[in-house]
C-alpha cells in the first residue's frame with residue numbers, strides 16, 4: 001500500500017491498525033509532505049520497529065521523473081511515470097517574483113476540447129491524490145515553488161475526489177502547508193465538482209471561457225452542451241464565490257474566431273456581476289487543430305477594450321514554447337513512442 | 339435549461355429493462371414531461387449518488403423514456419443501474435443539454451451507446467435527409483440497426499470494427515471516413531460517443547476541409 005496521498009486521518013488510522021504509537025501518524029505526515037526523506041529508513045524519529053513494519057508492508061509512493069526538457073526561458077517540463085506505463089507532465093516555471101508549478105490531474109482527458117493536445121490522447125486514467133502531490137514532492141525544485149496551478153493534463157473536476165484530497169494535503173498544516181491563496185484550480189466548468197470545490201476549499205478558481213457565445217463555445221468545447229458557461233457563472237454568483245477567492249477566466253485568442261468587438265461586449269455582459277479577471281492567452285498550434293492564434297496587436301487591443309469596460313484583463317506570458325509547451329504534447333509523444 | 343443546483347429529481351418506477359448483449363441494457367420508464375430530441379437526463383438510484391448523465395434514446399412522442407447504457411468494467415454506477423428490475427424507482431432529473439436535433443440535412447456519426455440521441459432524433463421525425471454512420475465492435479452492438487435501416491435506407495452506414503459481415507463496412511467510423519473520396523463540407527456533422535471517437539473523427543473531418551464550426555459533438559465523459 002502506498003502512503004503518499006493519505007491524509008492525516010488515514011495515516012492515524014493506519015498507525016492504530018499497526019499498533020504503533022498514536023503520534024506516529026503526525027510524524028509520518030511530516031516526513032511524507034514536509035521533508036526531503038526519500039525512504040522510510042530516513043524517517044529517523046520513527047522507532048526502528050515502526051520503520052521495519054513500514055518497509056515490509058508499505059511503499060512511500062515517491063516517484064522520480066523520467067525525463068526533463070528545459071526551455072530557454074527557464075521553464076522545465078518533467079515527465080513523471082504513473083501506473084500502467086503511462087506518463088504525465090508537470091511544468092516548473094520560474095519567474096522573477098514567483099515560481100509556479102503546473103500539475104496534471106488525469107492521464108489524458110475525456111473532454112475533447114478542439115484546441116487541446118491532451119484531448120488527442122483520449123482518456124487513460126485518473127491520477128490518485130498521491131500521484132498528484134508526487135509532482136511537487138518529487139520535483140527537484142520543490143523548495144522553490146511559490147504558486148501551484150492545476151492546469152496540466154486533465155480536467156480536475158472529472159477527478160474531483162482525488163483533486164480535493166490533494167488540495168487538503170497541499171494546504172493542511174500537517175501537509176505541505178501552502179496557502180490556498182497560492183493555489184489555483186483550472187476547470188472547463190464541470191458544475192458538480194466545482195460546487196464541491198467551492199464548498200470545501202479556499203483555493204482560487206480559473207475557468208476556461210474561450211467564447212462568451214453559446215453556439216461558438218459548443219464547437220470549441222463540447223462540455224458547453226452539458227454545462228453552459230452561463231450556468232457556471234450563475235452558480236459562481238449564487239455562491240458568492242468571487243468574494244471568497246480569486247476567480248479568473250482563461251481566454252485563448254483565436255484569429256478571426258473569438259477576437260471581435262462583439263466578443264468583448266458579450267464578455268462584459270457575461271462577467272459584469274462577478275468579481276473576476278480575464279487572462280488572455282496566446283494559442284500555440286497543436287497538430288490537426290484548425291485554429292490559429294491571434295497576433296500581438298489583437299491581444300493588446302482585446303485587453304485594452306476589456307479594461308475599458310471595467311473588466312481587468314491581462315495577457316499571460318507564454319512559457320516554454322521551445323519545449324512543446326502545449327499541454328499534453330510531451331506525454332503524447334512519450335505514449336506514442338512506447 | 340436548469341442549472342445544477344436547481345436540477346430537480348423525481349422518482350419514476352422502471353417499466354422495463356432489457357439486456358441487449360453482454361454489457362448493454364435498454365431501460366425504460368413512463369414519462370410525464372416533455373423534452374427535445376437529443377437531450378439528456380441525470381440519473382440517480384439513491385439520494386446520495388453523484389448523478390450520471392444519459393441521453394434519452396426514445397422519441398418526443400413515445401410514451402416512455404428509453405435509456406441505452408453499458409456497464410464498463412471497474413465502474414460504480416452503471417452496474418447498479420443494470421441490477422434494477424421493473425418496479426424499482428429511479429431518480430430522474432428534468433431534461434437538460436443542448437445537443438439538439440435539427441430538421442436540416444445533417445450527418446450523424448455515432449459509436450457505441452453514442453447512438454442514443456440519434457435514435458431519439460429519428461423517432462422524433464428528424465431523420466429526413468440525414469446520413470448516419472454507426473460504429474460498433476460487434477453486430478450485437480449496432481443498437482437499433484433495423485429501425486435505422488428502415489428509416490434511412492441507403493443513408494444508414496453501419497461499421498463493424500472487429501467483425502466482417504457482408505454489406506457492412508469493416509472498420510471504425512474513422513476508417514470509413516478516411517477511405518471516402520469526398521467528404522461533404524457543407525453539411526453539419528453531429529458526433530456522439532467517447533472523447534476518443536469524437537476527437538479522432540473531428541480531426542479527420544477538419545483535415546478534409548469541414549469547417550470546425552460545422553462539427554458539433556456530444557462527448558460521453
Ligand SMILES: Cc1cc2nc3c(=O)[nH]c(=O)nc-3n(C[C@H](O)[C@H](O)[C@H](O)COP(=O)(O)OP(=O)(O)OC[C@H]3O[C@@H](n4cnc5c(N)ncnc54)[C@H](O)[C@@H]3O)c2cc1C
Nearest residue numbers: 388390391392393406407408413414415416451454558559
Ligand atoms: C452528456 C452525456 C451523455 C451520456 N449519455 C450516456 C448514454 O446514453 N449511455 C451511456 O452508457 N453512457 C452515457 N454517458 C456516460 C455516463 O454518464 C457514465 O459516465 C457512464 O455510464 C459510466 O458511469 P459509471 O458510473 O458506471 O462509471 P464510473 O466510473 O463510476 O463514473 C463515471 C464518471 O462519473 C463521475 N463520477 C464518479 N464518481 C464521482 C464522484 N464521487 N463525484 C463526482 N463525479 C463522479 C466521473 O466523472 C467518472 O469519470 C453520458 C455522459 C455524458 C456526459
Ligand code: SF4
Nearest residue numbers: 109111113116119154
Ligand atoms: S483543455 Fe483541459 S479539459 Fe479540455 S481537453 Fe484539454 S485537458 Fe481536457
